[in-house]
């Protein structure tokens with residue numbers, strides 16, 4: 080193969096790779112009018128009605144409401160799982176007698192690590208704030224579960240045929256239809272407040288400002304991992320209520336920056352390809368020259384195959 | 385073939401006691417796989433919502449891909465950088481990579497909850513360029529294709545000039561023969577494209593495999609979590625590639641009753657101190673820059689694991705490869721190469737399992753017997769398939785045709 084042919088074939092492959100760059104993505108921003116829920120843990124009475132309502136609206140195995148009145152479950156910390164998208168945990172109240180309760184579910188991150196991880200975009204942040212799951216796209220790799228900093232997505236490990244990743248849906252059908260999420264609607268004490276995330280943030284800061292004795296000056300979810308649609312306020316530090324301490328950058332930004340740094344417009348792979356091709360061609364030229372010289376020398380003795 | 389050294393199928397009996405052991409291990413794995421596909425992942429694994437990934441990812445996939453690195457490192461050395469003296473090891477390394485990646489894909493199918501959707505990343509409407517796993521998946525798929533294309537010349541070589549169709553098909557012999565020749569020639573002309581593509585694709589996914597866990601900074605032990613994980617994975621793949629070749633070559637020479645190719649392996653091992661130096665120094669600098677060096681002395685079990693991984697898996701063989709005595713002795717060379725393989729395998733397991741700390745951990749993960757059985761079955765299958773290929777295709781180099789002729793042992 081002569082040099083032009085060689086470079087032509089090599090070049091064609093390079094262009095092919097570059098064309099595949101259509102998948103390069105841009106940074107994810109918090110949708111401007113995302114909805115959210117403000118959870119005021121100082122108001123929660125631990126009635127677990129939200130758990131029941133969630134199971135109702137999501138058609139999860141529904142037990143009678145009375146079963147949710149059982150306070151014995153508070154003995155151990157619980158986590159949401161494939162059959163319960165939300166759970167309420169009880170924590171000792173600091174500096175006072177009694178307990179505090181905190182509801183747990185997907186926080187619907189502004190820049191969700193789970194969605195960034197998913198290789199088929201089965202999880203996606205919707206303009207209304209919900210991080211929505213599409214089982215038809217999902218391959219069941221469970222990388223989203225590895226990525227979520229809150230350990231939220233659960234998996235149907237017992238299902239052999241069509242297991243799903245399961246988590247709070249933010250009642251996406253209800254909120255798209257202008258209704259409130261099931262858990263918010265049932266809450267008897269307005270511990271859960273549904274609205275535009277921006278407005279909820281101002282409300283949270285208003286409350287903190289008005290009752291500095293009641294609240295800690297920290298809205299959990301305002302900045303954590305790039306901000307979340309669900310926000311929490313509390314009277315004691317969040318780690319004492321089972322919340323992880325997290326930085327302000329979404330883990331999605333770290334990997335995507337590396338990924339885009341290396342693969343930006345496929346410059347690095349194409350350059351590597353071109354360099355290797357050049358090295359290979361130069362080397363083979365040298366070999367050919369050497370072989371030709373060798374052949375010329377031995378001409379006559381050499382027999383043909 | 386004009387040269388006195390060429391590749392040829394090894395002539396020996398396929399089924400030995402060892403082969404039957406492999407068959408037994410494969411059968412056990414197969415039974416557990418049957419349970420996995422009828423009763424679900426939960427029935428044969430200890431995975432749960434805290435521990436979404438287990439040894440199927442850490443060993444079958446992460447170690448599998450790393451240990452198949454011999455394929456692209458030797459292809460780069462022998463073909464791109466024209467170190468022709470390494471030619472004899474290119475084909476065995478290529479076969480290991482081809483079969484290794486095949487096993488990686490089979491292992492992946494067991495781990496995917498919806499394995500029948502494994503083709504989804506190829507559909508443009510599902511492309512997710514933001515996902516590291518997407519990059520890994522696409523590269524592995526392309527690379528596997530490249531590996532099979534690189535294997536084709538061995539197939540045409542095997543049958544060229546020997547086409548002998550039975551009975552009524554006999555008149556077609558000449559035609560098939562001609563096709564094979566044409567195919568072989570075309571392939572020979574464009575093969576360089578695939579060789580380079582294989583090297584580039586390997587560099588891409590070996591590093592991306594390291595980037596996978598970068599997305600879980602809050603769930604990883606700081607001794608292993610770093611933004612330079614992709615670079616570390618790439619550098620350690622460079623290290624383990626030649627070591628796998630040395631390991632396999634010496635092992636194969638025993639299994640097939642041949643002399644170890646020390647005249648190739650010795651020079652090959654000369655580059656290892658350099659490669660290992662890059663890996664060890666990058667790792668040390670990373671720990672220093674992140675201010676985590678003090679953790680090495682904190683006495684936690686993770687620090688012990690880390691020191692064993694680095695000490696025995698990288699630093700010790702690094703020192704060994706310096707010595708000419710080690711490079712000349714098959715036994716010592718084998719030991720040093722095995723240490724690096726141990727180090728890299730341990731590093732992958734450490735990154736994917738040991739370093740992983742669920743936010744709300746209530747238990748430790750230890751593989752279920754089903755996970756172990758399926759993984760063992762896959763490894764057995766790999767060795768079984770390797771044996772089949774080298775006994776039937778021109779993979780291994782023979783010194784002269786005479787030593788192979790006249791043994792008369794039928795091969796499978």
Ligand code: SF4
Nearest residue numbers: 185186187188193227
């Ligand atoms: S909390 Fe977890 S599952 Fe929910 S959006 Fe954030 S990363 Fe995804």
Ligand code: SF4
Nearest residue numbers: 197217218220221223
């Ligand atoms: S399990 Fe499904 S949703 Fe989660 S990352 Fe994999 S493909 Fe995406």
Ligand code: SF4
Nearest residue numbers: 133247248250260262
């Ligand atoms: S928003 Fe809907 S899915 Fe989520 S916890 Fe509330 S009721 Fe359950």
